[in-house]
Amino acid sequence: xxTRIGFIGTGIMGAPMVRNLLAAGHKVxxxxxxxxxxxxxxxxxxxxxxxxxxxGVGVQALVxxxxxxxxxxxxxxxxxxxxxGLAAGAQVVVxxxxxxxxxxxxAARCQGLGLEYLDAxxxxxxxxxxxxxxxxxxxxxxxxxxxxxxxLGALGRPVHVGPAGCGQLAKLVNQLIVASTLATVAxxxxxxxxxxxxxxxxxxxxxxxxxxxxxLRQHGERMLSGDFRPGGPAKWQHKDTRTALAEAAxxxxxxxxxxxxxxxxxxxxxxxxxxxxxxxxxxxxxRFNALxx
Amino acid sequence: xxTRIGFIGTGIMGAPMVRNLLAAGHKVxxxxxxxxxxxxxxxxxxxxxxxxxxxGVGVQALVxxxxxxxxxxxxxxxxxxxxxGLAAGAQVVVxxxxxxxxxxxxAARCQGLGLEYLDAxxxxxxxxxxxxxxxxxxxxxxxxxxxxxxxLGALGRPVHVGPAGCGQLAKLVNQLIVASTLATVAxxxxxxxxxxxxxxxxxxxxxxxxxxxxxLRQHGERMLSGDFRPGGPAKWQHKDTRTALAEAAxxxxxxxxxxxxxxxxxxxxxxxxxxxxxxxxxxxxxRFNALxx
Numbered sequence: 174x175x176t177r178i179g180f181i182g183t184g185i186m187g188a189p190m191v192r193n194l195l196a197a198g199h200k201v202x203x204x205x206x207x208x209x210x211x212x213x214x215x216x217x218x219x220x221x222x223x224x225x226x227x228x229g230v231g232v233q234a235l236v237x238x239x240x241x242x243x244x245x246x247x248x249x250x251x252x253x254x255x256x257x258g259l260a261a262g263a264q265v266v267v268x269x270x271x272x273x274x275x276x277x278x279x280a281a282r283c284q285g286l287g288l289e290y291l292d293a294x295x296x297x298x299x300x301x302x303x304x305x306x307x308x309x310x311x312x313x314x315x316x317x318x319x320x321x322x323x324x325l326g327a328l329g330r331p332v333h334v335g336p337a338g339c340g341q342l343a344k345l346v347n348q349l350i351v352a353s354t355l356a357t358v359a360x361x362x363x364x365x366x367x368x369x370x371x372x373x374x375x376x377x378x379x380x381x382x383x384x385x386x387x388x389l390r391q392h393g394e395r396m397l398s399g400d401f402r403p404g405g406p407a408k409w410q411h412k413d414t415r416t417a418l419a420e421a422a423x424x425x426x427x428x429x430x431x432x433x434x435x436x437x438x439x440x441x442x443x444x445x446x447x448x449x450x451x452x453x454x455x456x457x458x459x460r461f462n463a464l465x466x
Numbered sequence: 467x468x469t470r471i472g473f474i475g476t477g478i479m480g481a482p483m484v485r486n487l488l489a490a491g492h493k494v495x496x497x498x499x500x501x502x503x504x505x506x507x508x509x510x511x512x513x514x515x516x517x518x519x520x521x522g523v524g525v526q527a528l529v530x531x532x533x534x535x536x537x538x539x540x541x542x543x544x545x546x547x548x549x550x551g552l553a554a555g556a557q558v559v560v561x562x563x564x565x566x567x568x569x570x571x572x573a574a575r576c577q578g579l580g581l582e583y584l585d586a587x588x589x590x591x592x593x594x595x596x597x598x599x600x601x602x603x604x605x606x607x608x609x610x611x612x613x614x615x616x617x618l619g620a621l622g623r624p625v626h627v628g629p630a631g632c633g634q635l636a637k638l639v640n641q642l643i644v645a646s647t648l649a650t651v652a653x654x655x656x657x658x659x660x661x662x663x664x665x666x667x668x669x670x671x672x673x674x675x676x677x678x679x680x681x682l683r684q685h686g687e688r689m690l691s692g693d694f695r696p697g698g699p700a701k702w703q704h705k706d707t708r709t710a711l712a713e714a715a716x717x718x719x720x721x722x723x724x725x726x727x728x729x730x731x732x733x734x735x736x737x738x739x740x741x742x743x744x745x746x747x748x749x750x751x752x753r754f755n756a757l758x759x
Contacts, residue, residue, distance in 0.1 A: 273661070296675045308675040310668070332671035335663035342661040343668045346654040350677035353650035353723070360646070360721040361639040364710065367717045368566070368635040370628035375603070375636045378625035382589045382601045384643035386679035417657065424660045426755055428653040429726050430646070437722065462719055 175199055176324045179228040180219075181248055181255060182238035182269070183210050186295070189303040190238065190268075190328050192217055197327035204228040204255075225251075229258030234321060235265050242271035249279070256286055264289035264317055266325075268309075273338045273345070273420055276312065280337035289317040292340040296347050297329065305329060310347070312340035345420060348413035349431050352451070354388040355410075356434045359455035362396055363462075373397050392452035404450035411438040411447070437461070468492055469617045472521040473512075474541055474548060475531035475562070476503050479588070482596040483531065483561075483621050485510055490620035497521040497548070518544075522551030527614060528558050535564035539572070549579055557582035557610055559618075561602075566634045566713055569605065573630035582610040585633040589640050590622065598622060603640070605633035638713060641706035642724055645744070647681040648703075649727045652748035655689055656755075666690050685745035694742040694749075701740035704731040730754070 176199050180191050183205040194201050195218045202220040204227065205211060215221050222228040225248045229235050235255055237245045245267055249256050256265065265283050267276065267290075276292040283290040291313035301307040307329030311318050318333040325331035334343045361384070365375040376393045379385060395401060414435035421428050441447065441457035449456070456466050469492050473484050476498040487494050488511045495513040497520065498504060508514050515521040518541050522528050528548055530538045538560055542549050549558065558576050560569065560583075569585040576583040584606035594600040600622030604611050611626040618624035627636045654677070658668040669686045672678060688694065707728040714721050734740065734750035742749070749759050 296672075296677075306674075308671055310671045312663070330671075330674065332667050334658075334667040334671055339658075339661065339663035342658060342663050343671055346658050346663075346668055347672050347675060347677045349657065350650055350654045350672070350682070353653070354647060354677070354679070356723045357643055357646035357650065360724055361643045364642065364714055364717070364719060364721065365627075365632075365635060365639050367719050368632065368713065370605070370632035370635050370639075374625050374627040375639055378601055378603045378623075378627055378636055379589075379640050379643070381599075381623070382640060383680050384589075384640045384647070386647070386681075387676050388679075389643070420661065421657055424657070426657060426660050428657065428751075429730065429754070430649045430723060431653055433722050433726050458721075461722070 174323060176234060177232045178324060179232040179235040179255065180238070181205070181225060181228055181236065183214060184238070185299050186302045187238035188214060189299070191219055193305045193327050194324060195219060197324070199324055199327065202228055202232065224253060225255045226253045226258045229255040229263070232259070233263055234324065235259060235263065237265070237267045237269055239269050241269065242275035245269055245271060246275070246279070250282060256283070256288060259288055261287040262289070264291060264320060266291045266293050266321055268293050268295055270294045270344050271341060272416060273341045276341045277338040280313070289314070289320065290337055291317045291321055292337060293321070293325065293331065294340055294344040295329065296344065301329060310334050310340040310343035312342070313337050342420065345413065345417040348410070349417045351388065352410050352414050352438060353430055353434045354386055355392055355451055355454050356437055356458070358389050358393050359396055359458050362393060363455060363458055395450060395452040396455040401449040401453040403448065404452070406448050407438055407451045407453055408442050408447035410451040411435070411442050414438055467616060469527060470525045471617065472525040472528040472548065473531070474498070474518060474521055474529065476507060477531070478592050479595045480531035481507060482592070484512055486598045486620050487617060488512060490617070492617055492620065495521055495525065517546055518548045519546045519551045522548040522556070525552070526556055527617065528552060528556065530558070530560045530562055532562050534562065535568035538562055538564060539568070542572070543575060549576070549581060552581055554580040555582070557584060557613060559584045559586050559614055561586050561588055563587045563637050564634060565709060566631045566638070569634045570631040573606070582607070582613065583630055584610045584614055585630060586614070586618065586624065587633055587637040588622065589637065594622060603627050603633040603636035605630050605635070635713065638706065638710040641703070642710045644681065645703050645707050645731060646723055646727045647679055648685055648744055648747050649730055649751070651682050651686050652689055652751050655686060656748060656751055688743060688745040689748040694746040696741065697743035697745070699741050700731055700744045700746055701735050703744040704728070704735050704740070707731055
């Protein structure tokens with residue numbers, strides 16, 4: 174079934190997502206602040222819009238794939254924003270990673286305008302966007318998810334995790350587990366090395382067992398090779414642990430492991446390593462132990 | 467190439483390991499404190515010995531698969547111990563999980579007797595033992611590993627991680643990463659649930675991404691179902707984090723995440739949950755937050 178979709182934000186993630194929607198037979202109209210990539214998308218079959226408002230006209234779903242919450246708010250709800258062009262009953266699907274309260278506020282605003290809302294942030298990066306294999310964590314009503322599930326399937330694996338805001342919450346949980354696993358693998362490899370074992374061999378021996386993870390395999394290798402070109406910069410990882418702990422505090426929840434991990438990433442950023450890949454947290458662990466880097 | 471192997475300790479792990487050695491064409495003579503399982507092993511082709519000393523006679527390698535370090539020491543080096551029957555140049559392969567210093571002391575003792583030594587603890591449990599898919603972390607000389615690598619391959623994936631004691635160190639690293647990942651997944655699922663998401667759906671959404679792990683998949687499911695029949699009892703997990711941190715302290719190494727995780731498991735045992743599966747650490751996290759269990 175073909176869906177007519179408006180898409181705002183055709184950057185590194187957005188552009189390949191639009192291509193996958195077109196390849197799956199959907200009709201896509203796009204708007205982007207800069208003209209970069211738009212020519213190629215037009216050749217692939219996307220309709221180019223002149224104004225944010227135009228991108229909402231006639232579509233069943235309007236996707237936002239922008240860098241942050243305020244930018245989404247402005248282009249959705251600002252003067253000449255895209256929701257002004259949407260018909261009642263259409264849905265707004267925010268796939269950017271934004272704070273949970275911002276997503277809930279957007280949902281309420283959409284409800285006031287007679288629009289459906291989903292927050293549906295993704296994990297899997299540029300490669301996942303290109304291959305259509307993104308993990309998609311969707312928050313919103315059953316009806317809104319049911320309406321979007323089909324075309325979201327062209328982008329990856331959509332899972333409905335709860336009401337509005339819960340997609341963003343699931344993304345925070347994802348980031349928190351990634352951060353803590355990074356710190357944990359760093360501690361394990363450092364213990365192996367300091368104890369006189371070959372950490373690369375230990376990593377190899379552990380792969381396939383209960384200590385295994387994509388972090389052990391991929392980031393563990395970076396920790397050993399010392400290649401910390403990002404990837405995911407440590408300063409973004411720290412922003413995510415900050416946001417997750419703020420959300421936990423809001424819920425009255427103490428997360429003792431995450432608190433230590435957040436401190437470690439904070440110290441890493443303060444030490445000037447914020448632009449390194451987050452696997453570079455092993456450097457902070459060495460610094461903490463007054464070891465040579 | 468067929469190797470003649472002596473095997474001490476034919477319990478839940480040892481018995482299927484002996485079967486796999488026999489199935490691979492090796493000659494195996496066994497001794498066990500209790501007669502349980504010995505009849506079946508004899509039918510499978512194992513030679514039964516009457517005394518620990520007999521099990522070392524004529525073999526190229528002597529395997530110890532016993533519950534702890536003192537038991538290994540007694541049956542290897544005690545009066546009528548198995549090393550007394552070994553010819554010079556034979557090797558002792560301790561596959562039990564024992565402290566790093568105990569393994570190093572055993573290696574020194576073997577050297578004094580003209581014997582080779584490997585510490586080669588395993589991960590993968592009863593199922594790994596049965597299927598011949600154990601992760602085998604071997605510490606010892608290059609020569610000792612080269613001599614054992616062939617027949618160890620009948621039991622799983624042997625990796626030479628460093629000199630004597632390093633097999634045990636790698637096992638500690640394995641246990642530490644498992645413990646910290648358990649605590650991390652528990653924190654993530656609890657945050658999801660308290661924030662109003664469906665934690666089972668969040669777990670499903672995260673599988674396949676960077677937050678994925680066997681712990682998220684298998685133990686995450688136990689955390690959500692509340693089925694904490696062991697599995698791996700929390701009290702053993704706590705013993706392992708204690709041992710790993712003692713080893714780290716010996717090396718002058720502070721591991722801030724592991725320290726918090728160790729405290730969490732310690733409190734779990736103190737609260738009376740030590741016999742539950744280690745996935746039950748989510749209960750301790752709830753207790754810590756004064757939430758209903």
